[in-house]
Amino acid sequence: MKCPHCDYEHGWSGEFLKCIEGQEGKFYKSLVQMQRDSDNYRGMKDTIDLYGCPSCFKTFIDKD
Secondary structure, three states, X not given: OEOOOOOOEXXXXXXXXXXXXXXXXXXXXXXXXXXXEOOOOOOOEEXXXXXXXXXXXXXXXXXX
């Protein structure tokens, strides 16, 4: 995963095709998921995770 704010990287890198060990460690994952109504089915929800960067401490959405 790569931070869109400061370019800190930890974990699998599709760019380099290898696992990168960042100096600050793993990204933080929020316990709360963000969600919205789905366009496909009535009553269904689209959910996505919110992550925090251990380097710059900013949050972002990452779609795995």
